[in-house]
Amino acid sequence: MTVSHTQGFTPMLAELPPNTDLKAILRDLADNHVAAPKGREQDGLAEIVAGARDHGIDLNIVVVPGNPGIEANLRDLATEVGKEEHGTVVVFSDDWIGTWSDTYARARLEWAEDKSKYHGPERTEQAAQTLVNRLEAPEGISWTLIAGVLTAGLVAIIVGLYFVKSRRAAATAPVESDADREPVA
Template identity: 45%
Template sequence: MYRTSVPFATDLPSDVDLDAVLAGVRDDHVSAPADVDDELVQIADRARADGLSLSIVVIDKNPRHDSQLRDLATDVGRTEHGTVLVLSPDWVGTYSDSISRVRLEGAEDAAKYTGGESVVAAQRFVDDLETPYVSWTAITCLMLACTAFLVAGLYLVKAGRARSRAS
């Protein structure tokens, strides 16, 4: 008998009230402690002005597992849409309906290790996402094409020299 996989229910941090988070995000795209709320609202507003539909959530302590931050970001994103950044003192969780997981995780790396400075972490996250993306696949393909043209050109030159020596 085959068993199918059933997705687990989201596992949110135990002390987070999802309804309160959603109310804060719905109001000004930020749910954070009062001491950093205004600065984070400015970061979210600037990101939105630049075309990045960003919501920011800050929780005051690390959850049991870092994956709980991604679950929280996913739950917020399903309601609010766009890109959601969830910060705890040491970890980062994200969700986006428009940015690839690879780009998000790269931006997460930039936002980590800020010593609990959520404003710094949020700004690093936004800066990383707004930095033009280098497609290493495109660069590799371009280099391979140039190499192929170079090899073909050298072959034609050598073949021409061989014909001129033969005559």
């Protein structure tokens, strides 16, 4: 009798933050690419979105009240909104951020998120501007280029040391005179 222990991977369903109405968010995004809870001012965020769009960032901002149970819920919401809106979607809670983009790599998004977290609900505009500034910043240094330059430098040093050592050895080699040679019989 054979027993198979193979197991299939089933992806988890996206879990949105509690009390989230995706259809209402999508309707709210339609006018100015910002969706925020009732009573929350959207004008400042709409200006940031407009500025980002002027610089080529197809941005949508969603604000949810409080903090969901886990931060990953914000990314799930951003992903669901991104399926409809495309571009780059940023979801802010009081202290966390979730992002999705069909333009930027996950590493770049998370790098931009790092300085935008933990600003509190009263400073969402500041957090949004920080995120946009980081997305607009030129790409960081190329580690491939740095590794190539360091490797080329190391090879040049090794070749140089070999050259110096071989010249030194040639210069200090004893010169045999005819008197020092043994007669061949």
